[in-house]
Amino acid sequence: MRSPRVLAVDIGAGHVACGVFGVGASGRLVLQQFALEPHSSDPAHEARWSTEIAQSLGAIVARRRLSGGAAITVPGHLALTKFIKTPSLAKEKRMKIISFEATENIPYPLEEVVWDHHVVADDGFDLEVMLTAVKFDAMQALCTAADAAGFPPERATPSGLALLHAFRYNYPKVVEPVIVANVGARSTNLLFIEGDRFYIRTLALAGNAVTQSIAEELRIDFASAETLKIQVFSGQSDLPAGSPSRAAVHKAAAAFCTRLQVEITRSAVNHRRHTGGGAAVTLYLTGGGSLIDELPAVLSEKLRLPVERYETFKAVDVAADARAAGAESSAHVLADLVGMATRLVVPQEGEASLLPPSLTEAIAFRKRQPVLLAAAAVAVLSLAPPVYYAHSIAASRQETVSRYESQLMPLRSIQNRNAQNLQQIADVTRQIAALRGAVETKSNWVNFFADLQTRLSKIEDVWLDRLQVTRPPLPEPGSPDAPPPEPPPGDTQSAGNVVAPPVPKGPPVRLTLSGRLLDVRNPQSKVSPESLQRVKELLASFTGSKFIKAVENERFDTNQNGLLYFDFTLVINPDQTL
Numbered sequence: 001m002r003s004p005r006v007l008a009v010d011i012g013a014g015h016v017a018c019g020v021f022g023v024g025a026s027g028r029l030v031l032q033q034f035a036l037e038p039h040s041s042d043p044a045h046e047a048r049w050s051t052e053i054a055q056s057l058g059a060i061v062a063r064r065r066l067s068g069g070a071a072i073t074v075p076g077h078l079a080l081t082k083f084i085k086t087p088s089l090a091k092e093k094r095m096k097i098i099s100f101e102a103t104e105n106i107p108y109p110l111e112e113v114v115w116d117h118h119v120v121a122d123d124g125f126d127l128e129v130m131l132t133a134v135k136f137d138a139m140q141a142l143c144t145a146a147d148a149a150g151f152p153p154e155r156a157t158p159s160g161l162a163l164l165h166a167f168r169y170n171y172p173k174v175v176e177p178v179i180v181a182n183v184g185a186r187s188t189n190l191l192f193i194e195g196d197r198f199y200i201r202t203l204a205l206a207g208n209a210v211t212q213s214i215a216e217e218l219r220i221d222f223a224s225a226e227t228l229k230i231q232v233f234s235g236q237s238d239l240p241a242g243s244p245s246r247a248a249v250h251k252a253a254a255a256f257c258t259r260l261q262v263e264i265t266r267s268a269v270n271h272r273r274h275t276g277g278g279a280a281v282t283l284y285l286t287g288g289g290s291l292i293d294e295l296p297a298v299l300s301e302k303l304r305l306p307v308e309r310y311e312t313f314k315a316v317d318v319a320a321d322a323r324a325a326g327a328e329s330s331a332h333v334l335a336d337l338v339g340m341a342t343r344l345v346v347p348q349e350g351e352a353s354l355l356p357p358s359l360t361e362a363i364a365f366r367k368r369q370p371v372l373l374a375a376a377a378v379a380v381l382s383l384a385p386p387v388y389y390a391h392s393i394a395a396s397r398q399e400t401v402s403r404y405e406s407q408l409m410p411l412r413s414i415q416n417r418n419a420q421n422l423q424q425i426a427d428v429t430r431q432i433a434a435l436r437g438a439v440e441t442k443s444n445w446v447n448f449f450a451d452l453q454t455r456l457s458k459i460e461d462v463w464l465d466r467l468q469v470t471r472p473p474l475p476e477p478g479s480p481d482a483p484p485p486e487p488p489p490g491d492t493q494s495a496g497n498v499v500a501p502p503v504p505k506g507p508p509v510r511l512t513l514s515g516r517l518l519d520v521r522n523p524q525s526k527v528s529p530e531s532l533q534r535v536k537e538l539l540a541s542f543t544g545s546k547f548i549k550a551v552e553n554e555r556f557d558t559n560q561n562g563l564l565y566f567d568f569t570l571v572i573n574p575d576q577t578l
Contacts, residue, residue, distance in 0.1 A: 007066070071340045114354050179280045
């Protein structure tokens, strides 16, 4: 049986590290193979960062022949972490409130990010949860770069959470409050641990701040400043002790140490204020930016607590192959790499995945694929006998169908001609119905206008200025007001039995009328109430007409002396078509 292994890929802002981990006979993690490839961490190259990741991973594949499904870290400058506290709920009800909190606390629409959560603590009253998210486009580019190089991602964990797993594995007996600072190139992960509880804060302050200060002081480009910084800190520089370049490096380092101490102090105070946790008893330093010589002393003096170098391989065995590849000399940048492999020895370890949903579904499908293929093969084999029998029966039936088809051909020709004749009859019937409706409408208009004139004459001194017809739109097919469907062309009714379809009534026609009434008795003053009453009597008389169903939208204007303007809408009786 093949022993379990993990291919971990730590993607940092300035390097890519790969490690193959297994479990030794003693139950400890073993780093079996290792490779490290640096790349530019210049923020000005952000647009091609994913390309550099793919190139670095490609170089590792070519040099060390490492490839395969991998667990990757998401660097701190990409991942967002938020800590929330909610009332404790049953596990089946948690997701609803956590999704609501994610909407409130993640500063992007959830459809634009990949997010997950990790339960920090649940005491039965309060539930502490870490929310983590990364922009979907950035995560997709990261996964695409890893996949293109031969490392298809199977897990994606925020670097801060990987650091937590690594520390708990390497320092299982530490229960007092401690701080772990992983100082990278573009970000610093601060990890506050107290027993089972933890808190992560990512600072946008890291080694690049030193490089940028050097570049500005000496007026050189970022790459040259980075090279100078590494040479001075590693002791490989040939610069004299009093040279301006060496002084610029130490000046930038001192300023960085002070700024980092201030940020750690502020973060520690805020953490204790919000959680009520105890004061840290030790600070552990790791990461490439932690190699500044004076950093431990400055932090210890200002924070007033001991500062120790974090031991990346404290509980990890390093195989000869990995040691020869330089794993031990690069230990200061491998804390997160170890954290991605600890689930080999701590299977119940919590996890928050930042893989895009499409990759998660693809991985789940790949895991089910062997079972699905086996099931499909069994299904195909079991169906072979009935399929053969069905094929032979189908061939026999096909011969019978062909024989009957030749006999039915003349009859189908007659049926088609009958259908065409019936269609022509139906078309003529519709035309007759339309003409009949037009004739009825013509006579109805004459009668309607006569009725309208009669009612206007009774009131006297009133006339119409405008009459506008408003017809409703034709009903959509299938609506309640639509005409009934035509009989199918293949109906067997004879031409003599065809009945003209009734003309659908549909919604009523409306007439909008505007007119004026002359107030003969008061030509030089406002219209009298008597004239207003006469117009109302006119409108009321319309309701007695057989052509009119109702009067709507009555409006009156008495602003002009001697004249009463009015307009209204007549709803035509559908039984008297106009």
